[in-house]
Amino acid sequence: MKAVVKYDKGPGNVDYRDMPDPHCADDKVIIEIAHCGICGTDLHVYHDTFRNFPPVILGHEFSGKIVEIGKNITNVQIGDSYSVLGATAVQCGHCEYCESGEFMFCKNRRGMGHGVHGAFTKYATIRPNQLFAVPGSVPLEHAALVEPMAVAVHVVEEIAQFKLGDVVLLSGPGPIGLLCLKMLVAHGLQVIVAGTSEDSMRLDMAIKYGAETVVKVDQENLQEIVQEITNGKGVSLAIESAGAEVSVRNCMEALMPLGRYVQVGHFGKDLVLPWDLVAFRQLKVYGSVGYTKATWHRTMRILEQNAVDISDIITHRLALKDWRKGFDLMEEKKAIKILLNPS
Structure with a gap:
């Protein structure tokens, strides 16, 4: 064969x-x-x-x-x-x-x-x-x-914690990220999807799938957009599915105090991150695999x-x-x- x-x-x-x-x-x-x-x-x-x-x-x-x-x-x-x-x-x-x-x-x-x-x-x-x-x-x-x-179901239904009215940042519009988006939209949540200009086709699909807005982080100011949509509070939940250091930083900076962060993407290397935010904002950090x-x-x-x-x-x-x-x-x-x- x-x-x-x-x-x-x-x-x-x-x-x-x-x-x-x-x-x-x-x-x-x-x-x-x-x-x-x-x-x-x-x-x-x-x-x-x-x-x-x-x-x-x-x-x-x-x-x-x-x-x-x-x-x-x-x-x-x-x-x-x-x-x-x-x-x-x-x-x-x-x-x-x-x-x-x-x-x-x-x-x-x-x-x-x-x-x-x-x-x-x-x-x-x-x-x-x-x-x-x-x-x-x-x-x-x-x-x-x-x-x-099943990877997306594990993230959204079994790892992430959210409530109606939450605003979610989903960073990384790959296949898993977009499946997570569909799950989140099915729950009635507002979702901001972040990618780069290289993700244009996938970001266009994210709008069709029900994203509140999409952001090309190499062309737009993600944090300003997050602050505008959330009335200055920050997002309640951030899901990182890109596996990129800048994506992690964007997620952490976008989270409100007591917010929740879920790591889905894989990096294959060590990262340099604003880790003090975990303590100063008392963030809850979770990982999801498989x-x-x-x-x-x-x-x-x-x-x-x-x-x-x-x-x-x-x-x-x-x-x-x-x-x-x-x-x-x-x-x-x-x-x-x-x-x-x-x-």
Whole structure:
């Protein structure tokens, strides 16, 4: 089968090439992949700035149908449709984090697409406890986005704390940031979305998604705009999803006393920040990484109820062989979510 493969360590070293079809072990199933989204992590693996174990097939945001079942599996059927929790491809299963559902912190964990073979291909081998049944009302395209949607659900529903009437600053209009925006707007909150002039396309989409206003921080004074909108008080909640030092500074300076800050973006380096603001304004600082299994169940319910429309998050659909075009579109910030189709 054809696959997008990180074949060696180092920047680049990714190719579209033949790989062996997977073997169906007795305790696993084989999924025929319908759609797989391009994630920022895939770009980090491409640039070798995220831990990876080549040779490895990239991709971890996917959905598909079962085409083969191991002889020890009895609770699924061929043809059933699923979204797949790729982050738990390898886990110990018995540490305190696995047992509590916080599997992201298992020391043995490896995810699909960087730690083990992923879904930029036609078939993938999956454990049954990675499968989340797709409700009949949810298209397989949307089911491929459960993974990034679950990241946003974890941020907004399980980490951030807010009340009606709050004004929120969301800094970083990437795919995760814009999914967070959709969640916040669904709660009726006023959201200021900050980016740069390079984010123009995504900022335009943020307005369509319901943002109160958008700010290009390299052309406009974010703090003045925040003060105007909040009548000089500052925002109650700031969510940083850009993974940029200046973005963190902007969030912290925009927060009101007793405000709440949530870190979502990743940096890969140490930062220099006005950390005294945490004490002087008595800020509450939280981090958010990944999700839990409960988050995935919640996300599936949100999609089934159509409580948040994610259809317009998908801006491009490409054949798997055109993966490099998709990567370029993401690097140039000319797309939000791109789905690759192996067929």
